[in-house]
Amino acid sequence: MYFDLDDILAESQKLTGNFQMEVDNLGFLMNNTNNAKITPREKLELPFWLITALTFITIYEESKGTTRNIFSVERPEYLSKLASNFYKASPLNADLSVVSHFYKIVQKWCDFIEQPELVDIVSDMLILRAGKINDLSFNISDSQSRENMEFLQTLDNHEKEILKVTSESYNDFKTWLNSK
Known part of the structure; x- marks a missing residue:
């Protein structure tokens, strides 16, 4: 079985939530003693994989x-x-670098809580950003401008991979053209 490292990292992203009732013996989730109680008003930061499991328990x-x-x-x-x-x-202008696996997290969030509008917005955003990344890959000299350098610093891991692949593809294409 193959596990995608990006999936694992996205699912380990911590989200905030709370129990809807008092729960005994889960104090370790809040760094308390194991037998401590968690009350409904206490906020917890838990990994996404655990939150998805907990929210399906009724x-x-x-x-x-x-x-x-x-x-x-x-x-x-x-x-x-x-x-x-x-x-x-x-x-x-969105700075996606603050959440390193932004697109994976959005995908998992929208699988977890159906939000078709968010899917459309993020899909449109990825298309526009990928177009700019492609343009910068083709014109390396343009990527040195202040505006483009700032844009490149806002990329998440998926977009960085797009930049790497498109840059390599353009370089391979140029090499192929020069060999003819």
Whole structure:
């Protein structure tokens, strides 16, 4: 079986959430003693893989005749409505380097919580940014300008890989043309 390192790193990204009820013997999640209680108002930073598992656990409350999730997750700031609006308005100015596996995390978040609008916004942003990355790969001398250097510093890991592959492809193409 093959595990993608980028998937593993994306799923280890910490998100914030809280239990919806008092929970005994999970104090180690908050660096307390193992038998400490966690109350509903206490915020926890947990890896994405654990949060996805916890949010699917439900309990049945017999007295109310309803089920409820035991854990709820907060939307990360970089996936907020405000951030989405910024990505839509100014995709080339978004600094994705602050979340090194941005696109993988968005993919996993949208698989976890269905958000077709966010998928569309981030897809459009990736297309525009990949176009600029492609242009910079083709014209290496243009990449030395202050504006382009600033743009290159905002790339996430996936975009850095696109830059590497397109640069190598253009260099290989030039070598091939010169050999004819």
